[in-house]
Amino acid sequence: MNANEVLRELEESSRPPTHGRRRREFLKFCGRMAAILGLSKAFIPKIAKAVERTARDGRPSVVWLEFQDCAGNTESFTRATAPSVAEAVLDLISLDYHEVLMAPSGSAAEERLREVLKKYSGQIIVVVEGSIPTKDGGIYCTVGGRSALQIIEEVEPHALAFVAVGTCAAFGGLPKANPNPTGAVAVEDVVKSKPVINLPGCPANPDVIMALLVHYALFGRLPALDAQRRPKFAYGKKIHDNCERRPHYDAGQFVLSFDDFGAKQGYCLYKVGCKGPVTYNVCSSWRWNMDASWPVKAGHPCLGCSERDFWDRMTPFYSHVQAAGFGVESDADDVGKVAVGLTAASVAAHALYTAVVRSAERFAERLAEKEETEEEDEE
Numbered sequence: 001m002n003a004n005e006v007l008r009e010l011e012e013s014s015r016p017p018t019h020g021r022r023r024r025e026f027l028k029f030c031g032r033m034a035a036i037l038g039l040s041k042a043f044i045p046k047i048a049k050a051v052e053r054t055a056r057d058g059r060p061s062v063v064w065l066e067f068q069d070c071a072g073n074t075e076s077f078t079r080a081t082a083p084s085v086a087e088a089v090l091d092l093i094s095l096d097y098h099e100v101l102m103a104p105s106g107s108a109a110e111e112r113l114r115e116v117l118k119k120y121s122g123q124i125i126v127v128v129e130g131s132i133p134t135k136d137g138g139i140y141c142t143v144g145g146r147s148a149l150q151i152i153e154e155v156e157p158h159a160l161a162f163v164a165v166g167t168c169a170a171f172g173g174l175p176k177a178n179p180n181p182t183g184a185v186a187v188e189d190v191v192k193s194k195p196v197i198n199l200p201g202c203p204a205n206p207d208v209i210m211a212l213l214v215h216y217a218l219f220g221r222l223p224a225l226d227a228q229r230r231p232k233f234a235y236g237k238k239i240h241d242n243c244e245r246r247p248h249y250d251a252g253q254f255v256l257s258f259d260d261f262g263a264k265q266g267y268c269l270y271k272v273g274c275k276g277p278v279t280y281n282v283c284s285s286w287r288w289n290m291d292a293s294w295p296v297k298a299g300h301p302c303l304g305c306s307e308r309d310f311w312d313r314m315t316p317f318y319s320h321v322q323a324a325g326f327g328v329e330s331d332a333d334d335v336g337k338v339a340v341g342l343t344a345a346s347v348a349a350h351a352l353y354t355a356v357v358r359s360a361e362r363f364a365e366r367l368a369e370k371e372e373t374e375e376e377d378e379e
């Protein structure tokens with residue numbers, strides 16, 4: 001039984017009772033993906049068709065490797081809460097090897113990896129979670145008696161592309177932090193013959209992972225990347241740009257300690273260490289757990305976890321950013337005096353994003369209703 005089959009069994013037990021409801025959720029998921037990828041509503045049925053076509057004609061094989069990590073990205077990926085989301089993901093890929101999710105263990109699991117490499121050679125999307133230790137021959141992370149370095153060497157010739165999911169795989173993360181006792185490096189430091197896509201974050205947002213897969217299913221190619229190999233659709237803006245606390249930043253209203261008046265009023269967390277102004281990620285727009293919340297909404301400053309070397313550059317975590325080179329436009333004490341015009345712009349940006357997503361979801365619901373009416377007419 002591969003990881004897909006295990007997940008499908010789990011999913012069957014929690015599947016909503018009616019086909020109509022599942023279809024609606026699926027189309028809403030397609031609407032959300034269209035909004036995230038910056039595509040018009042006209043792409044919603046195209047996304048649905050692309051997912052269905054991929055499910056019918058053959059899903060790309062995915063091998064998910066775990067090295068120096070906490071499995072937080074796997075947690076994030078499998079905690080997609082809407083049944084249709086899990087369904088869509090399983091329709092988009094064949095998760096053929098994943099140490100945490102697959103049923104085989106020990107030598108049977110390693111045998112499975114060899115089978116998959118042979119069967120799908122050249123077509124495999126290799127997802128790597130965790131950094132790769134290189135010191136002392138790479139002995140600080142071994143799986144089945146082979147080091148992470150040796151496993152990468154074995155897998156690389158068979159891969160179509162690598163996806164470095166989470167900050168440890170993308171940039172080295174916590175294991176690479178000074179003094180880096182294991183000589184940890186990122187996937188891009190080791191893989192030289194295949195494309196590497198970085199999805200940093202601790203963990204990466206599951207919507208980003210899914211949008212990447214949807215983009216591949218829809219266009220048959222990888223999305224545009226920035227200079228740090230991150231998809232532009234997800235890492236093109238700072239967290240600060242769409243933050244709901246931004247009006248307080250612009251008005252000079254800050255939390256000064258975690259239980260003060262400002263904390264209770266939802267003021268900006270910049271002075272208790274928020275790194276949102278220097279961090280490129282989607283958290284303030286796409287949030288977590290079906291848009292329910294994210295750290296800043298819950299009252300905790302952004303730690304800048306998706307930035308390169310964040311553990312060294314963003315600490316101390318609860319002091320505000322003043323280091324040179326971070327590009328913070330002004331000291332927070334001066335902000336309220338100069339940024340009044342930005343308040344309206346930032347609020348408008350967030351509202352616009354929310355409106356686009358809601359509009360896409362409403363469009364998807366209408367599409368589902370139309371499909372249901374047509375089905376009833378045919379009957």
Ligand code: SF4
Pocket residue numbers: 239240243244245246247249267268269270274275276277296302
């Ligand atoms: S500093 Fe942090 S809390 Fe304040 S507006 Fe920016 S992202 Fe939001």
